[in-house]
Amino acid sequence: MKTDTSSQQVVLITGASSGIGKSIAEYLIQKDYMVFGTSRNPSKNTGISFPLVALDVTKKETIASAVQEVLDKTGKIDFLINNAGVGITGPIEETPDEEIKNAFETNYFGPINLIKEVLPSMRRNGGGMIINITSIAGYMGLPYRGIYSATKGALELTTEAFRMELKDFNIQMTNVAPGDFATNIAAGRYHAPVLEDSPYKEPYGNTLKLMNEHVDAGKDPQLMAKAVYKVMTTPKPNAHYKVGELLQKASIALKRILPDKVYEKMLLKHYKL
Template sequence: MKTDTSSKVVLITGGSSGIGKSVGEFLKSKNFIVYGTSRNPGKIVNFPFSLVALDVTRKETITSAISEIIKKEGRIDVLINNAGIGITGPIEETPEEEIKKAFDTNYFGPLNVIKAVLPHMRKQGEGLVINITSIAGYMGLPYRGIYSATKGALELTTEAFRMELKDFNIKMTNVAPGDFATNIAAGRYHAPVLETSPYKKAYSNTLDLMNQHVASGKDPQVMANAIYKIIHTKDPRGHYKVGEPLQKFSIALKRILPDKVYEKMLLKHYKL
């Protein structure tokens, strides 16, 4: 990667709010050339960095946005796949179309952006892709099973990509955040709490707990600092975790505890 950050071009999907916006603002302050994406950038005024129109579920917008940046800057040095949506609910009661939408946004979307950017990075002889996943992607969480699955799929795909890209000087890594104080809960799909559902009480209680965790989450600036450090790392690791110590420790525990013990720990945490 180039050492002169003022010449580095960064593309951040889902850059109009939350973690994406915080990362973009911070990198802009460090003299990076930053492009964020939004499905409707024309509706956003007085934004701190450039926005291009891109919807990760529509391939034509991915192609158009990347072509626009390449035409203006001649290169894309860092891709930060941040666009994503939340989804909660009993798996049995979650509509199939919502499950597919979550995978289209959280998995196939980032995958298609990567595919579109790689030829340009290969041509320029270097590049870095940072996939924003989730600590939830390391474990199947109750009433967040689909979200966990989408993020876990991206984690594993990145591992494979790293080996496939080793000959091209293109680096790829995952950054898994825990709970951050963003607006993700507002945009999350919630399967309705049905009066007749056998999951009513457990799901309702878990939903309240999840929303409390987000509301009391860390400042997104912590993610911005972590990503800035990764960009300046010569050979990034495959996985980074950013969050509360207990959230990060939960991943280590999953590796060493018997399955049933770990499951009981999660059940206790979610009061199930």
């Protein structure tokens, strides 16, 4: 049954059953948007105040069916927020190929395939906006987070190209890159085990502990929700936005101006390597 959405804008948010995605969804409902979230298993999610549609970003057939379900109900998608993602840590040498591929399928190919799926309807409706939730980690190669950095960095750069390709269709696209936020991402990510006989045992073990501490002490996801809403209400948004601690945002600027080796030494010191 189609819902009357003439007075409301429709938002589709992937990975909205918890964390940043859920915070964004709940905030936008307060701002009178019609919000649809996605989850791999909607029936298992309780306490959600907005409809969830079934979607696994690594499976193209579920992407197509989820987008069609929202279109059948509303006739349009005004905003797509690509939030679903997976964390991955470990020495690159010891990270299994299948986990590397899964990270790219989830963090890169999933968002790209979702964008491809919604673009035709956005063109028919005369415009729209796509917001890709990336990461400040995507601006630099971080030790023991190299694969994660690569997936998010790839999406950042692809967005730059996509924006120019979409300029004639009144479709805006942008990235919002969070730093560390207090979510359950650390519990859900893949991390290569700290092996007793590994040459990386001590430095990786220490770095993994430090990363978990950063997430636990992270900012309130509501800050991301407010930042995303501000972007959504900007007529012509920039290509990149960063949300997080001042030091995390400053690290991006420092990377642009410092010599490579100096910046590398700064990261090594930060991670106590």
